[in-house]
Amino acid sequence: DAGITQSPRHKVTETGTPVTLRCHQTENHRYMYWYRQDPGHGLRLIHYSYGVKDTDKGEVSDGYSVSRSKTEDFLLTLESATSSQTSVYFCAISEKSGPYEQYFGPGTRLTVT
Amino acid sequence: AQSVTQPDIHITVSEGASLELRCNYSYGATPYLFWYVQSPGQGLQLLLKYFSGDTLVQGIKGFEAEFKRSQSSFNLRKPSVHWSDAAEYFCAVGNQAGTALIFGKGTTLSVSS
Numbered sequence: 001d002a003g004i005t006q007s008p009r010h011k012v013t014e015t016g017t018p019v020t021l022r023c024h025q026t027e028n029h030r031y032m033y034w035y036r037q038d039p040g041h042g043l044r045l046i047h048y049s050y051g052v053k054d055t056d057k058g059e060v061s062d063g064y065s066v067s068r069s070k071t072e073d074f075l076l077t078l079e080s081a082t083s084s085q086t087s088v089y090f091c092a093i094s095e096k097s098g099p100y101e102q103y104f105g106p107g108t109r110l111t112v113t
Numbered sequence: 114a115q116s117v118t119q120p121d122i123h124i125t126v127s128e129g130a131s132l133e134l135r136c137n138y139s140y141g142a143t144p145y146l147f148w149y150v151q152s153p154g155q156g157l158q159l160l161l162k163y164f165s166g167d168t169l170v171q172g173i174k175g176f177e178a179e180f181k182r183s184q185s186s187f188n189l190r191k192p193s194v195h196w197s198d199a200a201e202y203f204c205a206v207g208n209q210a211g212t213a214l215i216f217g218k219g220t221t222l223s224v225s226s
């Protein structure tokens with residue numbers, strides 16, 4: 001299994017509070033991604049990174065920001081959590097950009113009350 | 114725009130029976146295709162991938178998939194299903210210029226004894 005960890009694995013927070021999710025990899029892969037998974041929607045890309053300090057938006061980026069100060073860490077921040085952001089969040093990594101296979105972390109289940 | 118359709122939301126198969134999960138994609142050029150499996154509470158695991166060449170690809174856990182350009186399909190098959198195969202299965206597509214994969218909404222497989 002690819003060395004990807006996510007923390008926390010579960011979190012319950014209140015509407016309006018900031019939340020940061022962490023993805024840590026030990027594979028030294030250049031590309032990292034944040035997805036959210038919701039019933040009936042599959043996985044949707046939030047943000048991705050193509051190198052340290054290099055990030056870009058995905059399909060559902062509103063309300064989210066990311067940062068990557070080291071190759072191994074990719075942070076996802078919800079500036080002011082809303083109930084619509086209740087979801088399971090997955091981090092993925094890839095050695096190459098484009099269509100190449102991605103390897104996924106175990107996920108973080110976030111509930112916003 | 115690229116898209117992936119998994120027509121079956123839920124399938125139930127008897128243990129030992131054969132399995133076919135359907136995936137249709139929409140993309141103008143040759144796609145890069147993937148199947149992932151997600152067990153309950155887990156991240157996604159890559160089962161197999163198709164980039165080019167032989168249209169029948171073998172994956173892990175006894176799965177295979179066949180790329181049919183004329184039908185824009187990439188169906189996943191297994192000759193004999195085991196109870197441990199019960200999970201959610203995702204088809205995904207990428208392209209050379211893309212930054213991430215586009216996922217279908219998934220098919221949940223139940224295995225009956």
